[in-house]
Amino acid sequence: MQRIGVFVCWCGSNIAGTVDVKAVAEALKAEPGVVFSTDYQYMCSQAGQDMIKESVREHKLTGIVICSCSPRMHEATFRKTAAAAGLNPYMVEIANIREQCSWVHKEMPIGTEKAIILGKAAVAKVNLNTPLTPGESPVTKRALVIGGGIAGIQTALDIADAGFPVDIVEKKPTIGGKMAQLDKTFPTLDCAACILTPKMVDVAQHEKIRIFSYSEVSEVKGFVGNFDVTIKKHARYVKEDVCTGCGACVEKCPMKKVPNEFNLGMDNRPAIYIPFAQAVPKVATIDPNACNMLKNGKCGLCARVCTAGAIDYKQQDEYIQEKYGAIVVATGFNPISMDKFDEFAYNQSKDVITSLEFERLTNAAGPTAGKLLRPSDGKHPHTIVFVQCVGSRCDSCAQKGKEYCSKICCMYTAKHAMLTRDKYPDTEVYVFYIDVRTPGKSFDEFYRRAVEEYDVHYIKGMVGKVTPQGDKLKVQASDLLSNKQLHIDADLVVLAAAIEPDKSARPLATMLTASMDTNDFFTEAHPKLRPVESPTAGVFLSGTCQGPKDIPETVSQAGAAASKVIGLLAKDKLKGNPCVAHSNEQMCNGCSSCERVCPYGAITYEDKEFRMPDRTTAIRRVAAVNPAVCQGCGACTVACPSGAMDLRGFMNEQIMAEVDAICK
Amino acid sequence: MNVSYFPGCTLKNKARDLDRYARQCAQVLGITLEEVENWQCCGGVFTTAKDEVATKLSSVRLLQAAKAKEQPLVTVCSACHNVVKQTNHAMQIDGEFAAKVNRYMADDGEYDGSTQVYHYLELLRDVVGYDTLKDKVTNPLKGKKIAAYYGCLLLRPSSVMSMDDPENPTIMEDMIRALGATPVVYANRNECCGGYVSVESPALAKKNSLAVVEDAKAAGADMIITACPLCRYNLVKNGADIPVVYFTELLAEALGLKEDANE
Amino acid sequence: MQVKEFKPLIVAFCCNWCSYAGADLAGNNRLNYPAEVKIIRVPCSCRVNPMFILRAFQRGADGVILCGCHPGDCHYTSGNYYTRRRMAMLFSMLDFLGIERERTRVEWVSAAEGAKFSAVMTDFAATVKALGENKRLEDLRCKK
């Protein structure tokens, strides 16, 4: 039998104004197990807490009921108080007689009656409480970063600088991501390569960082602090540790007509290639879909010219198993397909391009060596039309684009317009916009410069139709402010395509049991207060996998994710929530119902030998809950047909005792 | 395969070619067009107002007639097709509208939106198949550069018509290819010719029609095909200086039926 | 003779993350609802076993309401989706047995919806009150 103490709080007049606290204390004295009952003005005050501690000692209490404000307010406080008095903190129950009683009822008799009933329910529950101890699990002091763009690079560097080993998994042959494809960066206009490539080198040289390029995560098991990850390293047919990146093979490869994905298909590359000069790792990769040697065994030129002997046509995919304490998702974004927006003639004319293609066209390392030339005929365009919000801010019923604002387009378009006017003052630049959204440090100033100093024609309105005719693109658009329909003969049309999460994110989220929104962006544990954590413990979010972001935001979020990871890896042990599910093996049928509803994969099965009622032994399959993974939702307890699965802290018996107390 | 066929008013009159060739070609392609008995005009245009019931009844009767024979309903004229398909769609999704309509359907039987509506082009693509069509061509139209003109009614609203990509359609281009000619793709092929506004503002119709013709010519076309009598009328009347013919005529020519038809 | 006013007994199961917090918010904003409503805190609506609901009716409850996070917002990602199916089936079965379907209800109340919580409880209490005492599922032994 428990020895329960009841403490009724006045909360000044907050409770005492509507609830006769003395009557409550008196009534609860008669409840089973209650050996002491009292009231006090402010139970959460130091004096109140001291009184609780004193009473625990004096009355040898084994359980405590506090009738006070919501447990969401002070449950933690009173648990600490109990612990300080030598009680198990989980022997405390709160009866919420403020938010759910005194504050919503006006009359004293009604409030008092309800407070007593709520108190009785709490007493009934405490009678069945058992001391709970949080489980502990070790932490593997190594982090995995999935994605090697600027987000992944920054997160990895920050974690590694704190002294923890980090692995980066990047599916492309090089790290660098989208930022490596950009020309200049807003609002300061530094060259993307100039600020990114040193970081890439830092990553390559950091003794704590390993890069798995041309690799993907293929399986994730385990839980926070203890992830078991399988990484699939695709065969690149070049020995990474032998290749010196000299490029002789690239030069000699006879198959030179492969669309170059780094330049978004605007020029070609050989079948063996290094994506760009500053690639990390700087090693060649053979494209198996293009290489004649791999396709039909005819060629082998690259092996012959490679003095280092790095070419290996027999290379196989490799699977690497590694343990990690934390996982950071940094899978990034892609522009959406323009197939459903062909009123802009993207599929009809080479001179209708996306903004990312425009970046490559103006990049010194791009297909035109930085000269702004039209893809169709290599001529300098004299009239350029930029179209904003292509596929962004669409109604879901339209089933074409995305409902969200892609956030970065206004700024990069201002950049494109400004740079164009700066370098080619004879070019007319039109920007059709719905709204210009430039919240951010020095952002609006930047946009205003484009308008005021560079005389970019910003027109409020949208382009309705692009008609390629001869070597012109006839652009039909509306100018809402002058209430006119405009017809512009353009040489180049640039579409600010909406951005969407990388396609690899969805299967990855499934592997990680991390949740996503309908747009396939990863969801945060809390949108405001825990923005870099996924609801799944030990999984963190960095960069555009969580939502559209520009580079400064991405880098700061990457740093924030790193600091969360460091905070986790710095611990030797993790304390769990003790209110987790557990299975009574004697009753468990091993039927898998619980496993099916568990959102965390916390339940596994094992075969165990049992003595049966007839004194024989039998091997049965029974469920086991991993307390470090279980988050304590209780879905399994209801799915379990035999009632073997129960939830500590919210046991079937406890909840039914509460029901009984309320209905008595 | 037997299908219910709705020619519509214009095909019985000014656009006889569209109708005649459609029937002859269908026969060769193994499809029997059974003309719906006692059909009435489709209504010309689909009135988008939800409370407009009377003007849509003739289309519903048509659909019901096909349903009674358990056949899909085929149309050739773009305008008829648009009206019938939109009406059918309204019967499917707008319960209130369907209920109102069915109050007038006592004689014909209640209609539930279940008839499958095909445009003749869809029949060619989805039922006959362009590969089969290609095999049946006896007179490949080699060397002809043909611009398909879709206009507005055939493709839009795409959520209802769901025949092809509304901005980048291929159904007619693929047919042209199957007939051995070269399709010419041009941006204005899905822009409106001016339609019925030619009675209200001939200048507007002229401007729009010429924009289509000029675009097609600039893209190298030496002929335009269409599925809509009104499109053809507007394009020709407003000075098209390349031939504008119905797609069925082209089809007949490739299938070697045209001479017979002219007799 | 004055007939004593019938006061229904209502048990409300509220998930800790949304609805219980919503109830607290109703309190913070002093939004009244009938005192007949007594709240039991559960970690997630999916913790509520149909047995708890039957038990409440057995012990004399006149109405049982279950509140959780809005679908899609479950703290545990999917708990309330299971709740939705389980309760849909349970309620349909109770109805099949001839027990008034208005005595059971599921509502999604977020932590921000104090006003909704109060409105829902007020409405549910009125509905149950109008039905009168629960006679079809109660265990007479448990009645005072």
Next chain:
Amino acid sequence: MQKVSQQQLIDKAVSLLADGTVSCVLGWTKGEFDYDITPALFTDEASLRQGFVWNDFCGANFSKYLVAKTRKCEGKILVFLKPCDTYSFNQLLTEHRFDREKVYAVGIPCEGMADIDKVKAICGDGISSIDCNGEKMAVQTIYEDAPVQVDASSVLAERCINCKSKKHVAYDELMGDEGDVIDSARFDEVAKLEAMTPDERFTFWQNELSRCIRCNACRDACPACTCEVCVFNNPKSGVENKSPANSFEEKMFHIIRAFHVAGRCTDCGECSRVCPQNIPLHLLNRKFIKDMNECYGEYQAGAEVGSRAPLVNYTTDDLEPGEVFNGRDSDA
């Protein structure tokens, strides 16, 4: 008359025992009366030849027995499964309740089982023997000289009239065809109840369930009820109760039982078959099946091993609990 004869089954069992494929045979044997058939375990030819029975009264679904028997038996068990039994067989495999390797399943065709109450309604009490081997069932009573000839189709059990499937969904070997799923009218009775007013329904069930004597036969025969410890036997479950104390207990027991097997019940009908009070318990299970089919798409428990039952599954746009009544009669 069944398509496969008792002799054929015995020969099959004997040969499988002889060649060592199986070490024992789960089969039917005669009880007190000819129609009173009970399950039995045979381990040798002699006992098989003497005791093994197969006739129109062999309704018992053996799937459930495999849970306990496979744990005890060395070697494989031969089990004869009627089509409806195979669904339970699969469902238990889905729930990992026995080791498939330890079972040799022979599928046998079933022409439907007879309901002895219907026979008695025709022939009266005092049945001394029943011969099911002829075209008609020959029922000998102590009051008549000649046996009464009964048409087997006229005494078919309810669950066989509404048979949902003649398809064997699990077997190692088949005697006869694999069979097909058939369209049945099994939900008609549920629909009839649904069409009643709540008061009528309440009265109906009050009538039925008040006859419950809590003998637990339904639970004990149910192939879905294989819990190691049944909640009704577990003092900590809060619903433990040995006998019905009042009308509430009756309902509570049956609601909880129906809910526990919801999504797992294959609609084999054993509950109603074994109920000594003739309570139509299968209607509760069918109600759940009907609701789940209507709300979450067609689902047949046991149709395949490893399928995910509706109640341990969800979609993000499931209907709300309040919406299950939409479109039904608004009689409340």
Next chain:
Amino acid sequence: MNKSYLQEDLLRMSGVNPRKCMQCGKCSATCPAYDEMEYHPHQFVSMVKNGDIEPLMKSQSLYRCLTCFACVERCPRSVEPAKLVEAVRLAVIRQQGANRMTANDIPALLDEDTPQQLLVSAFRKYTK
């Protein structure tokens, strides 16, 4: 602002929700009859939303819309301006004596190639 009866009627008839509009102007950008219209598709949407319907009813713009659905197709917000234009036009021609076209107008419109479809359509659009 109080919703006028007329406004409500227009929204109900057309099924259009003008509040979904984000004023991007793509409807007007894509409209082939733009230059002939006094009020353009995006203005129809905003004016109906604001209850400023009288000017629309008096405007010739009603009879210039081709119902070609380009605005419907390309609207990123699924607003469907053409349906709103049609609703306003119907609100006008359903009034007594407000028919835009009569049978007497026909002979003047005819030439030897005029397809029936043209007359039927025009009648549908301009006449109750």
